Amino acid sequence: MTRSFNYELLRVALIDDEAYARQIIKQILHQIGVRSFVEAEDGRSGLMEVVRTRPDIVFCDVHMKPLNGLQFLEGLRQVKVKGLDQIPVIMLTADAKTDTVAVARERAVAGYLVKPVSTGQVKGRLDQVIANSPRLQEILRGNR
Numbered sequence: 431m432t433r434s435f436n437y438e439l440l441r442v443a444l445i446d447d448e449a450y451a452r453q454i455i456k457q458i459l460h461q462i463g464v465r466s467f468v469e470a471e472d473g474r475s476g477l478m479e480v481v482r483t484r485p486d487i488v489f490c491d492v493h494m495k496p497l498n499g500l501q502f503l504e505g506l507r508q509v510k511v512k513g514l515d516q517i518p519v520i521m522l523t524a525d526a527k528t529d530t531v532a533v534a535r536e537r538a539v540a541g542y543l544v545k546p547v548s549t550g551q552v553k554g555r556l557d558q559v560i561a562n563s564p565r566l567q568e569i570l571r572g573n574r
Contacts, residue, residue, distance in 0.1 A: 487566065
């Protein structure tokens, strides 16, 4: 059963070192209904942006410098600001290596998508993350 949520209430962070990749994901999310975005071009600036803006969900690439996506995820899970360590992160990467996926899971990744992705894949993963997150469900009901 496919679920449909009111994505207009979501604040999404896009972290990827390729501007073109960020633009494509932003377009896909916009087609789904997401209207609020923040962007960063690496894990370090992404972590600072997440702390500053407190998005509801993060889409993050794995291979970036100086701080890659797995290091970003580790840093996010260690943040001492209430609730930030619980922000769902969907890794969006061309890296489908078993070791990389395993490390992401150890660091409590909410989802993993291998590029290139379709609108249906992004929506399906986003719906799955929302369905598993009471916090996101409350946000989508208008309760922040």
